[in-house]
Amino acid sequence: MVVLPEGEKVQSFRNLIIERCGEDVGKCIQCGKCSSGCPLAVEMEYIPNQIMELIRLNQEEKVLTSNSFWFCASCQTCSIRCPHDIDIAKVMNTLRKLNLEKGYQPADKGISQFNQIFLDSIKSHGRVYELGMVTRFNLSTGQPLKDASFGPAMILKSKIALLPHRIKGLHTIKTIFKKSKKFT
Amino acid sequence: MTESSQDENITLFTYSEIEEVKGFIGNFEVTIRKKARSVDMSKCTGCGECQQKCPRKIPSEFDMGLGNRKAIYTPFTQAVPNVPVIDREHCTFFTKGKCQVCSKVCPTGAIDYEQQDELITEKFGAIVVATGFSPFNWTVYGEYGAGKFKDIITGLHLERMLDTSGPTAGKVIRPSDGKEAKTVAFLQCVGSRDPSKGVPYCSRVCCMYTAKHALLLKDHVPDSQSYVFYIDIRSPGKNYEEFVNRVQEESGAIYIRGRVSKIYQKGDKLIVCASDTLLGEPLKIEADLVVLASAMIPQADAKQLAQKLKIPCDQFGFYTEVHPKLEPVASVTRGIYLTGSCQFPKDIPDTVAMSGAASVGVCSILSQDEMTIEPRIACVDETRCTGCLNCIEVCPFNAIEEKPINGKVLAHVIESLCQGCGNCCSTCRVRAIEVRGFTDEQLYCQIASALEPI
Numbered sequence: 001m002v003v004l005p006e007g008e009k010v011q012s013f014r015n016l017i018i019e020r021c022g023e024d025v026g027k028c029i030q031c032g033k034c035s036s037g038c039p040l041a042v043e044m045e046y047i048p049n050q051i052m053e054l055i056r057l058n059q060e061e062k063v064l065t066s067n068s069f070w071f072c073a074s075c076q077t078c079s080i081r082c083p084h085d086i087d088i089a090k091v092m093n094t095l096r097k098l099n100l101e102k103g104y105q106p107a108d109k110g111i112s113q114f115n116q117i118f119l120d121s122i123k124s125h126g127r128v129y130e131l132g133m134v135t136r137f138n139l140s141t142g143q144p145l146k147d148a149s150f151g152p153a154m155i156l157k158s159k160i161a162l163l164p165h166r167i168k169g170l171h172t173i174k175t176i177f178k179k180s181k182k183f184t
Numbered sequence: 185m186t187e188s189s190q191d192e193n194i195t196l197f198t199y200s201e202i203e204e205v206k207g208f209i210g211n212f213e214v215t216i217r218k219k220a221r222s223v224d225m226s227k228c229t230g231c232g233e234c235q236q237k238c239p240r241k242i243p244s245e246f247d248m249g250l251g252n253r254k255a256i257y258t259p260f261t262q263a264v265p266n267v268p269v270i271d272r273e274h275c276t277f278f279t280k281g282k283c284q285v286c287s288k289v290c291p292t293g294a295i296d297y298e299q300q301d302e303l304i305t306e307k308f309g310a311i312v313v314a315t316g317f318s319p320f321n322w323t324v325y326g327e328y329g330a331g332k333f334k335d336i337i338t339g340l341h342l343e344r345m346l347d348t349s350g351p352t353a354g355k356v357i358r359p360s361d362g363k364e365a366k367t368v369a370f371l372q373c374v375g376s377r378d379p380s381k382g383v384p385y386c387s388r389v390c391c392m393y394t395a396k397h398a399l400l401l402k403d404h405v406p407d408s409q410s411y412v413f414y415i416d417i418r419s420p421g422k423n424y425e426e427f428v429n430r431v432q433e434e435s436g437a438i439y440i441r442g443r444v445s446k447i448y449q450k451g452d453k454l455i456v457c458a459s460d461t462l463l464g465e466p467l468k469i470e471a472d473l474v475v476l477a478s479a480m481i482p483q484a485d486a487k488q489l490a491q492k493l494k495i496p497c498d499q500f501g502f503y504t505e506v507h508p509k510l511e512p513v514a515s516v517t518r519g520i521y522l523t524g525s526c527q528f529p530k531d532i533p534d535t536v537a538m539s540g541a542a543s544v545g546v547c548s549i550l551s552q553d554e555m556t557i558e559p560r561i562a563c564v565d566e567t568r569c570t571g572c573l574n575c576i577e578v579c580p581f582n583a584i585e586e587k588p589i590n591g592k593v594l595a596h597v598i599e600s601l602c603q604g605c606g607n608c609c610s611t612c613r614v615r616a617i618e619v620r621g622f623t624d625e626q627l628y629c630q631i632a633s634a635l636e637p638i
Contacts, residue, residue, distance in 0.1 A: 002460065002467040007366045008409050011436050026433045030441065030462045046463075053463050056438060 002057055010058045017055055021094040027084040028052040034078035034088050044068040045107065048078050048088050055091070067107035069095040113140055123177055126167030130160040185264040199269055203303060205311070205492050208582075208601045209519030210549060212308040220299040222270035223256075227294035230266035234286035234295065242274050244351070248341045250359070251351030256286045256295075261349065270295075310519045310546040313503060314539070315489060317525035320375035320382060320479035327446045328374075328476070334360040335454055336447065336474040338374075339393055346400050356404055358473055361452065365473035368401060369456045370394045370412040371444050375479030377415065382479050383500060388529040390477035391418045395431045397475065402435035410437045411469055413444050413458055421533065440467065447474060480529040494582050495520055502528050513542040517581065518601055521545050560621045561602035562609065568616035569594045575608035575617055584608060 004010055018024050028049070035047035045066040046054060054063045063069075069092040078088040099106060106112040114137055121133045131151070138146050154160045167173070188194050203215040238254035246253075246260045253259075255275040256268050276283040277297065287295035319340060323331035335358045348354035356365050372390050375382030391414070398410040417439070419425045431437050446457045453470040460467050482501030483489075490497045495515040496504045503522045506514045513521050521542035524535045549555070562583070571593050576584045581603050587596035595608075595617065608617045615624060 002463070002465050004411075004467065004469045006409075006470055008407055008436070010409055010438065024433065026436065027429070029429070050463050053460065057440075057460070057463075057467075 002054075002059060002062075004057060013055055013058045013060045013063075016098075017091060017094060020098070021087075021090050023087050023091050023094075025052045025055045025086065025091065027086055028056065029084060031083060033081050033083065037077045037081050039075065039077070040071045040073055043071045048092075051091070051095075052086070052088070061104075063095060064099045064102060064104045065107055067111070068092070069099070070106060070108050070111040072096075110137075110141055113137065122173065125164050126170045126173045127165065129164035131155075131162065132164060185262070189264045196264070198265060202489065202492055205494070207307075208517075208598055210309050210555070210600065212311055212519065213305060214308055214311075215303055215305045218302040218304060220272075220301050221267070222272070222295065222297055222299050223267055224294045224296050224299075225265065225267050227292045228267045228290075229292055229294075230268075231291065232268075233289045233291065235268055237285050237289045239283065239285060240274055240276050242271065247344050247351045248338075250341060250344055270297075309550045310521065311493065312521045312523060312539075312542050312546060313489070313493065313495070313515070313526055314522075314524040315483055315486065315526040317480040317529065318483050320481050322374050322476050322478045324381050325374070328371075328444070328474075329447055329449075333447065333449055333454060333474075334358075335365075335472065336476065338476050338478045339390070339397060342397055342401075342475050343393075346397070346404060354404060356401060356408075356473070358452075363472070364405060366405065366408050367469065367471045368408060368410045368473045368475060369444070369454075369469055369471040370398065370410060370475045370477065372412065372414045372477045373443065373479075374476040375481075376477075378479075383481060385500070385529070386418060387477075387480040388418065389480065389531045391428070392421075392424060392531065394475075394477050395419075395428045395437075398437035399431050399435045402437075410435070411456075411471070412437055412439045413456075414439060414441060415443060421531070442467070480525060482526065486526065493517065493520055495522075496580075502526065513538050514545060519549060555600055557600060558604060560604040560619055561599055562597045562604065562606075562617050562619050564595050564597055565616045565618070566594055568614050570614055570616070571595070572613070574611050574613075578607045578611045580605065580607065 014025055030049055030053060032049045034052075035041050035049045038044075038048055041047045046063070046068050048068070051063060051066075051068055072089065072092040074089050074093065076089045079086070079090065082088060096112075100112070117133055117136050117140070118128065120136075121129050134147070135144075138144050138148075151160075155162055189196050197216055197218060199219050199221050201217045201219065203217045205215075206213040234256045235254050235258070238256045240255035241252040242255060243249040244251045244253035244257075244259075256270045258266060258268050270278070270286070272278040284295075284297075287293075287297070319338060322328065322338065329336055337359065341359075342356070344350045345352045345356050346354065356368070357363060358365050372394055373386075376385065376387040376390065378384075394412055398412060401408050401410055417428055419428045432439055440458060440460050442459045442461045444456055444458045448455050448457075450470070453472065454474055456469045456471050456474060458467050458469075459465065482497070486501040486503070487497060490501075490503060493515075495517050498504055503515060503526050505512050505522060505527060506516055513523055515522050523539040523542040524530060527538075530538070566589060573584075573586065573593070573595055575595050576586070581601050583598050583601035583603070584595050585598055586593050588594075597617075604619050604622075606619050606622065609615075609619055609622075618624065
């Protein structure tokens with residue numbers, strides 16, 4: 001059940017999104033083109049057009065506790081196809097930030113943890129260290145031996161490396177991370 | 185309106201009704217009942233003294249009951265002519281025999297309590313019917329409170345409230361307690377597109393006037409929030425779709441797809457229950473005011489007028505045109521044109537356009553001394569006609585009249601009215617009436633030659 005607040009308060013979440021990323025969901029005409037093109041819509045609790053509708057109806061908690069924006073792959077199909085030029089992928093990204101900022105429990109813990117571990121790996125090596133990343137992810141999600149049987153074969157075939165590789169000029173990556181902090 | 189009342193070629197009959205229409209295209213003879221207004225139009229100067237002094241107050245029809253009028257009144261400020269009329273049903277003098285205040289204050293002695301209805305007969309070449317519509321009675325909806333909640337109003341009520349010279353001086357208030365309305369729910373398609381309780385057709389204007397109301401509401405009450413419950417937004421017209429989008433973006437009106445299932449009262453608020461069908465979730469709003477876009481239906485006496493004018497109407501009571509695409513403003517009876525919402529729900533641009541078309545149709549009749557008509561019309565062989573007059577009964581165009589010849593009454597075709605449908609020919613038992621170009625002899629010859637071996 002969606003219960004709407006009195007008066008103008010209903011606009012606050014919509015205005016917050018405009019403030020944070022400049023995208024106005026009020027332009028949405030609910031045509032559903034975003035959702036029909038989204039490759040991950042089947043996995044989502046609320047499909048992209050429903051997210052737009054929920055933002056418009058000020059359902060902050062419903063939106064930020066859903067798994068929809070965590071599944072978004074930022075492929076931008078929705079943004080490119082939107083007839084009213086709403087950058088939906090950008091809205092999804094903003095929702096991810098808001099979720100972490102506002103301290104809502106992510107609907108799918110694994111996804112946000114994976115994102116963090118992936119970024120940490122980039123930060124320290126300049127590229128992904130697969131074995132380290134998978135091990136950390138498995139340990140943090142409490143399933144240490146998940147997919148472990150594939151490991152030896154993949155190492156033997158050089159699909160993944162035993163030890164991490166570092167890229168040249170790692171310091172530039174670190175600068176990127178530093179600067180990106182400023183934007184968020 | 186003032187301009188038309190001053191034009192020397194236009195005679196206005198206000199506060200009048202059509203009693204009887206005789207004749208046909210170019211020769212209509214119309215009996216008009218000029219109702220007794222109890223005020224002498226030649227003496228009244230329109231000073232308005234009588235309206236101020238009249239002690240009797242009655243809810244104003246023009247203000248949808250939101251304000252009052254007097255028993256001697258003009259329906260609204262710009263009404264033409266600016267001559268009041270006494271509402272005899274409510275006037276204290278007519279009901280109780282005492283008062284006569286208006287006659288005492290009138291500086292020109294224009295009040296005439298003795299005045300009677302007057303019947304006048306005039307000749308006309310053509311007729312344009314523009315009798316408009318009436319609003320659907322939404323109280324059939326028990327789920328919307330059947331009229332017991334005062335804060336459920338219709339778009340027409342809100343229209344009066346938004347008028348700065350209206351009964352609330354431009355304030356949007358709750359009729360129950362007079363407080364300003366902050367959260368307003370607009371319900372579309374109340375009666376429209378609902379064959380079970382209302383009418384099956386779309387009333388066409390509600391989507392646009394609701395969008396206008398949402399925009400005006402934001403202007404009048406800047407901290408208000410409007411919700412519009414719709415089934416489909418129908419905005420086909422120049423700049424219409426852009427307007428609806430603008431209302432959603434600028435005035436922040438929230439459009440929710442789904443019909444409202446129930447409205448009930450909780451404290452001084454109205455709880456509007458609906459379902460957002462795009463979201464697939466039920467929804468609740470605490471509203472101060474609910475505005476219904478009630479359907480447009482024909483006038484209550486539309487069918488009686490159709491009988492007087494001898495024009496057909498559809499199952500609802502809307503007058504029917506000859507052809508929706510080829511002759512959209514002409515009625516089946518020649519010389520009678522239709523315009524406005526008496527034909528079907530129309531918005532202002534459509535009404536203006538079709539009125540233009542109707543007046544050109546009228547001018548094309550009035551500008552010529554003789555008419556060109558189709559040659560394929562019925563013709564009576566007076567030597568055969570027995571005068572049974574069955575043909576008069578079946579003619580859908582009232583094109584056959586009685587004609588006395590040598591002491592007998594025979595059928596006679598009014599050539600300007602006949603459309604050559606052939607109903608009379610198949611009814612006539614003695615084959616006395618035939619359509620030119622389609623006589624029995626001609627048809628038999630055609631059949632015979634078609635059957636001839638090659």
